[in-house]
Amino acid sequence: MSRVFVKKASYDNLDQLIAEIFTLYDINLRGKRVLIKPNMLGAFPPEHGNCTDPRLVAAVVREVRKQTDRIWVGDNPMRVQAGGGVDDSARISGIYEASQGYYVNVGAKARVISIGSEIIAQMPVSEYFLEADAIINLPKAKTHMIAGITCCVKNMFGAVVGSAKAKIHYDAGHAKRFTQFLVDLYKYFKPTLNIVEALTIMEGDGPTHGKIREGGKIIAGTSGVEVDAVVASMMGFQLNRLKFLQLASQAGLGECDLGKIEVVGDFEPWPNFELPSTYSGRPMDNIQVAQAAEIHEVWGQVGRLHPRFIEENCTACGSCAEICPAGAIALDPYPVVDEAKCVSCFCCAEVCPEAALVMPKEEAQTLFLRLNPQIREG
Ligand code: SF4
Ligand code: SF4
Structure with missing residues (x-):
């Protein structure tokens, strides 16, 4: 069992909090090449709330730089081949400036590899992901119409280059197989540390056009699966209904039963949270079907x-x-x-x-x- 840390936070006190998280988890990055991986969904400004906020990215860069200056910051949005460039996404989302000179277009160098998944034999993957000694995963806490939530596990889909992501949706055939692929990918690139930006969160039919609301939390842990279980629980999901958590737990990647996860800090559900319509009966009674x-x-x-x-x-x-x-x-x-x-x-x-x-x-x-x-x- 690992420990998941939940802390009330605001955009103004992130440096101290991030330092506390690195100490709590005894993160040693000395001499390592580190990839900092935010959720950079597309060319959306920070106020849209669908990318990781640049202030968290900046605070994490400052903390990592205390140990190493071999840093890359970047993500690989699906929308690239659909009209929004990676560099445009970085600039407009504020992540380029937040990277303090460490931004890279992670989609620019790709290698076709097998991750040992039975679902997809081979796929083009960013070489930055392959060459990093450690990945610091910085997802945004959002709902997702198919997966339920997009957070630590789903954020690693960014390793797959650009529009190859859409092809994987198609080749997987249906969502259960796609979900298994996401778990396989997370297992292959397992991050060293996950820090979730839940200061503003998305409810409803995310991950792009759901509703933004205040979340007021930073949530962290070394097991992205257990962090996701805590985030989903705070959103009001029944955890046994999130397929990716079940599959990840079966793969030995973490617990998906809240009773078996050590949660420290300011855990509290977000009240009246609107689940995706794929996970709800009627908006009024919020039945999870x-x-x-x-x-x-x-x-x-x-x-x-x-x-x-x-x-x-x-x-x-x-x-x-x-x-x-x-x-x-x-x-x-x-x-x-x-x-x-x-x-x-x-x-x-x-x-x-x-x-x-x-x-x-x-x-x-x-x-x-x-x-x-x-x-x-x-
Ligand atoms: S539906 Fe959306 S993506 Fe498609 S053409 Fe219209 S604006 Fe563009
Ligand atoms: S397959 Fe259907 S849902 Fe998927 S992108 Fe095409 S039109 Fe949209």
Whole structure:
């Protein structure tokens, strides 16, 4: 059992807190090459709240620099091949400036490797991830329509270069296999330390266009799986319904039962937290119906969910068509989704800068309620 540290925090007192975390976990980086990996979702300014806040990145760079100046700071957003450059994302998110000269475009050097996953045989991976002696993982605490949350485990998906991520969604076939791949990837690149930016958090249908609210916490630990379990618990998820936690625990990567995790500090649930519609019954009673990953497995039998288009939001930029791994989106000039081809990965919703493609909330909740008895019996 490792220890997960939860601390009330504000953007103003991060240096002292980060130093405390490094001491608590006895982090020794002397002589090492360190990759600091924030969540840099795309070219979004800090006030959008969907990237790791640059003030946390800056505080961690200052702390790591006490031990080594062999530092890289960077991430590898899926949106790159869909119109937003990596460098633009770094500059607009504030992460470039926060890196204090250590920023690198981690997508610029890639190597095709096998991580020993049964789901995906080979994939292009950033050489910066491969060459780092230690990875300091700095995810943002957000909901995710498919995985439930995106935090420590999901943040390591950034090791895969650019739009190859969307292809992995497609090649994995359905969300349960995709979730297993995420666990395999996390295991391969296991970070030395995870520090979650939960000062502002995302609820609802994240990870791009959910609702931002105050979180007021920094959460840290050496087991990203256990940190994720604590974050998910604070959000109000039932942990046995998060498939990636179950799979990660089975792989020996950490506990996913809160009773078996030593949590120290200021643990407290975020009140009235809105779960993704894929994990909730109706917004009013917030029923958790089933694991989205299992739902994906039965969608083939009873119908799938497809992204809903909101024309008044759309700028016809084409990013969704460019990223779609199934070739299911035609532009005329607005996107038209071919539902026969669509594999319900929602990559299009993730890369859309305007929230013009979204999860069909009511359909999701209705379908999941209808599926619930079948899933329970299964
Ligand atoms: S839905 Fe419209 S705005 Fe969104 S990515 Fe597609 S074309 Fe661009
Ligand atoms: S249309 Fe959207 S949800 Fe469907 S396969 Fe393409 S990217 Fe995935």
